[in-house]
Amino acid sequence: KNQVEQSPQSLIILEGKNCTLQCNYTVSPFSNLRWYKQDTGRGPVSLTIMTFSENTKSNGRYTATLDADTKQSSLHITASQLSDSASYICVVSGGSNYQLIWGAGTKLIIKP
Amino acid sequence: EPEVTQTPSHQVTQMGQEVILRCVPISNHLYFYWYRQILGQKVEFLVSFYNNEISEKSEIFDDQFSVERPDGSNFTLKIRSTKLEDSAMYFCASSGQGGHQETQYFGPGTRLLVL
Numbered sequence: 001k002n003q004v005e006q007s008p009q010s011l012i013i014l015e016g017k018n019c020t021l022q023c024n025y026t027v028s029p030f031s032n033l034r035w036y037k038q039d040t041g042r043g044p045v046s047l048t049i050m051t052f053s054e055n056t057k058s059n060g061r062y063t064a065t066l067d068a069d070t071k072q073s074s075l076h077i078t079a080s081q082l083s084d085s086a087s088y089i090c091v092v093s094g095g096s097n098y099q100l101i102w103g104a105g106t107k108l109i110i111k112p
Numbered sequence: 113e114p115e116v117t118q119t120p121s122h123q124v125t126q127m128g129q130e131v132i133l134r135c136v137p138i139s140n141h142l143y144f145y146w147y148r149q150i151l152g153q154k155v156e157f158l159v160s161f162y163n164n165e166i167s168e169k170s171e172i173f174d175d176q177f178s179v180e181r182p183d184g185s186n187f188t189l190k191i192r193s194t195k196l197e198d199s200a201m202y203f204c205a206s207s208g209q210g211g212h213q214e215t216q217y218f219g220p221g222t223r224l225l226v227l
Contacts, residue, residue, distance in 0.1 A: 043218030
């Protein structure tokens with residue numbers, strides 16, 4: 001069954017610290033993997049999109065990695081800011097019809 | 113920067129009533145989507161739309177749901193007879209020519225409450 005699992009479920013860190021969020025997937029065939037940021041009550045906003053051949057992609061303080069062999073991805077946030085408080089959702093495009101398969105998200109809280 | 117817009121932002125309706133949720137995708141995009149997110153749960157795919165027809169739909173998208181692109185700009189989701197369990201945030205999204213290979217841009221959502 002095509003699934004996307006994320007960990008941790010939630011995370012609290014102090015402003016200025018770094019953190020890494022994890023995503024494991026069992027989606028076949030694989031097309032691409034996306035990380036979205038979703039503020040409470042808002043629509044998801046794309047951070048990165050990576051295809052099979054890409055190991056890492058950065059967007060400002062956000063760096064995503066992809067290991068297509070182990071079917072794992074991570075999102076690293078550097079020098080966190082209060083505005084980084086949000087849910088971070090890993091989404092994999094694939095399967096027979098290339099639908100987006102959504103993870104449950106990691107809820108990140110940045111404390112001053 | 114172009115963005116996806118949705119109206120209304122909130123909708124309260126009685127069970128059994130019809131609702132129409134409206135979206136204006138980004139103007140040069142060709143693929144359109146509807147998703148829903150029940151409070152505290154994952155985002156769920158409902159339907160994708162391309163070239164004036166449904167290209168994919170999920171099990172959630174049953175006969176109570178329909179989509180339409182009535183003119184060159186709007187994209188609507190109709191729920192014919194709402195149920196309590198339809199209460200959720202509904203997101204519209206659009207993407208460019210690359211379809212599933214491209215980033216999907218999401219609107220701010222419509223929060224639907226069915227009483």
